[in-house]
Amino acid sequence: MVVLEWILWQFVIMSIKLVSFVLCPFVQRAVIILREKGVPHDIEYIELDDPPEWFRELSPLGKVPLLLVDEGVLFESSVILDYLDEVIPPRLHPGDPLRRAQHKSWIEFGSGLLMLQHGLAMAENESLFYEKLGELNKNLERLLPPLRQSLFGDKEHFSLVDMAYAPFFMRQSILATRRPEITSSQSAEILDWAHTLLARPSVESSVVPDFSTRYMGFLQDKGSWLAGKTG
Ligand SMILES: N[C@@H](CCC(=O)N[C@@H](CS)C(=O)NCC(=O)O)C(=O)O
Known part of the structure; x- marks a missing residue:
């Protein structure tokens, strides 16, 4: 069942990109869950001292991580963890x-x-x-x-x-x-x-x-x- 859900999920979500600063611990949380769940993804590194214009436009708080899921933009590491846990089996958060x-x-x-x-x-x-x-x-x-x-x-x-x-x-x-x-x-x-x-x-x-x-x-x-x- 979990394998079937995972295969279906692959068709539902087309692309995942993580916007990162190489030393950021909050980004690292997102990398860990992506690796734990075996999710294909790209990582784009930026310099926080001189962020690109597209990042300024996308990031409401001006912070990494950002998770770009198809056309959607997610920010805040705890929200990114929750989202990835919810959509990619198996669930790691407690059921209770x-x-x-x-x-x-x-x-x-x-x-x-x-x-x-x-x-x-x-x-x-x-x-x-x-x-x-x-x-x-x-x-x-x-x-x-x-x-x-x-x-x-x-x-x-x-x-x-x-x-x-x-x-x-x-x-x-x-x-x-x-x-x-x-x-x-x-x-x-x-x-x-x-x-x-x-x-x-x-x-x-x-x-x-x-x-x-x-x-x-x-x-x-x-x-x-x-x-x-x-x-
Ligand atoms: N509460 C945020 C914290 C993220 C955060 O503080 N990121 C830092 C880098 S580790 C950042 O982007 N700082 C840029 C800034 O504050 O201008 C989360 O959990 O994602």
């Missing part, structure tokens, strides 16, 4: 409405964590860096009750929450190559979840091969204390 809504809530929380992480990575001096690390770690602890209650983080079932958090954990591990306390200060449950997500093929292949170098180079150019620390 309350649980599904809880997953959506935690995806929103994950977006907030990505913004905190960006603030940490961009901190221009040591004291600001440690202030931001404290704030991020305090928020990360909020993940412990739902993880302990198995609301998400099930190793046997990859979920949209997993897809939403994998880009965050990938950046945590890269940043920790410069400041190991970024990950060593995290709880074992969170590290265990991160480890599982980062080993997933769809996650490993969701960024360009030289992603770490590009990410660190971007931070250096922006004057990040962490990225400049060891030269």
Whole structure:
């Protein structure tokens, strides 16, 4: 049944293009679901510092990701995840409405964590860096009750929450190559979840091969204390 639905879907949706900035964690969420579901797609990379005119016209918020589905334009990574999950079997979001809504809530929380992480990575001096690390770690602890209650983080079932958090954990591990306390200060449950997500093929292949170098180079150019620390 799932295979039949998938074949029918191929005839219904003709083309999918993802508009991306190469370092964007929100775009990465969309790449992961496209890979998980085996959906043929094109990716068009743009520079956010100097976006093309067609992007300015299409993107109401001026942000990536955009998902172009035939003539339709989708924006906001969580909406893109929902859409692709709805139209391409198998469904990964929980069937139970309350649980599904809880997953959506935690995806929103994950977006907030990505913004905190960006603030940490961009901190221009040591004291600001440690202030931001404290704030991020305090928020990360909020993940412990739902993880302990198995609301998400099930190793046997990859979920949209997993897809939403994998880009965050990938950046945590890269940043920790410069400041190991970024990950060593995290709880074992969170590290265990991160480890599982980062080993997933769809996650490993969701960024360009030289992603770490590009990410660190971007931070250096922006004057990040962490990225400049060891030269
Ligand atoms: N809430 C949005 C966030 C997307 C976002 O912040 N994208 C960044 C790049 S990672 C962007 O396009 N920034 C351009 C800008 O703010 O001008 C989502 O989940 O898709």
